[in-house]
Amino acid sequence: MVVFQKTLRNSISCTGVGLHGGNRINMKLIPAPVNSGIVFKRTDVDPDVAVIPAHYNAVSDLMMCTTVENDAGVKVATVEHLMAALSGCGIDNVVVELDGPEVPVMDGSAAPFVFLIECADMVEQDAPRRYIKVLKEVEVSEGAAKAALSPADNISVAFEIDFDNPRIGNQNCSFNLRNGTFKNELARARTFGFLGDFEQLKKLGLAKGGSLENAIVLSGSDILNEEGLRYDDEFVRHKALDAVGDLYLAGAPIIGEFYGFRSGHALNNKLLHTFLSDKDAWCYTTEAPVRIGNVGGANWPAKKAAAPVTD
Structure with missing residues (x-):
């Protein structure tokens, strides 16, 4: 069985606190084209060095969290909960814009990120998932x-x-x-x-x-x-x-x-x-697993959910 790649239907934003820096961070998830993968983009640095791939070879620091870094030394820390949500939701391609060096910790789980992804909605793309x-x-x-x-x-x-x-x-x-x-x-x-x-x-x-x-x-x-x-x-x-x-x-x-x-x-x-x-x-x-499905079904307290802004 072949499953097609997915991205978000709409962009969506949230604001939260960085776990280690303690600063307010604005994050925006943006649809991305096929085969582009998951990419972090810092909006608070020079655009020429702003892009950081979400890739195991880009991991630079593993103290208390997972940090990815590009060749210019620009970093994004605490990526693991967002990455888990993207994996669990089956998102292949997305740009993650951040105005700081960390992904917001939100409530310490992946649930607010799943909520964001569901609010943005998912759309199949014109290429098989690998x-x-x-x-x-x-x-x-x-x-x-x-x-x-x-x-x-x-x-x-x-x-x-x-x-x-x-x-x-x-x-x-x-x-x-x-x-x-x-x-x-x-x-x-x-x-x-x-x-x-x-x-x-x-x-x-x-x-x-x-x-x-x-x-x-x-x-x-x-x-x-x-x-x-x-x-x-x-x-x-x-x-x-x-x-x-x-x-x-x-x-x-x-x-x-x-x-x-x-x-x-x-x-x-x-x-x-x-x-x-x-x-x-x-x-x-490109042959999908024997059994595969999308997220769905769980409930969590509304007060713990992120407050999304779509555009």
């Missing part, structure tokens, strides 16, 4: 952590975490990303951290925009957010969401199964480099 098909298992590790891609007939993600903190502990999840699974099961999962870590990061000039409005914050085994968790296993689901976003930097959806154990942005990126450098491990195909 996939990367896993032909053999590839695994990377760093200490006890590991990440792997293995052959499968669909696009799936499995993740396991193991924290000493008793509120988190050992959690695992596994999802086939079809028929709205991303939106229903992963999109609303928020990033999380510990109160002591946030305080230390702010002393180092990081996480200036971090708050209870855009992250789950724990103090010991207590969750400080008044509304509690959105899922019982929200912690591991967010790690799976991050992996979906990091993997979409391959430049195409990957037909295969991802498995991560205590993996993070750095190991996810290392996996892409190892996997894509092995020409026997993958091939391009």
Whole structure:
């Protein structure tokens, strides 16, 4: 089965805070032509150096988030949640305009970005979608952590975490990303951290925009957010969401199964480099997975949604 590439039907804008810089960021998603992929464009720098490809080879910094950078040193940080939403919605081509060095963190999940994409609407384009098909298992590790891609007939993600903190502990999840699974099961999962870590990061000039409005914050085994968790296993689901976003930097959806154990942005990126450098491990195909579908079906609190402006 051949599936066609998709972009947005309309442009759409939102405003939010950068997680690490703490500054107000304006973002605009703009339809793009076939085979152009996902591209970031900084509107606050010289236009000659404003474009940054959303590609694993452009990743320059993996401390606390995924950052992409062009040859001129212009960066965009915290791209993983937006990339996950674009992947989950099946968007192949879009220009992401930003007037600052970060993607807005919004509520710490991918749900506001899914909402934006749905408000802008999606349109099929005049070219088949290209996939990367896993032909053999590839695994990377760093200490006890590991990440792997293995052959499968669909696009799936499995993740396991193991924290000493008793509120988190050992959690695992596994999802086939079809028929709205991303939106229903992963999109609303928020990033999380510990109160002591946030305080230390702010002393180092990081996480200036971090708050209870855009992250789950724990103090010991207590969750400080008044509304509690959105899922019982929200912690591991967010790690799976991050992996979906990091993997979409391959430049195409990957037909295969991802498995991560205590993996993070750095190991996810290392996996892409190892996997894509092995020409026997993958091939391009326009044959879509056995089962594929668009997002749909989930609900989330209106107060947490982005406020889009279409034009």
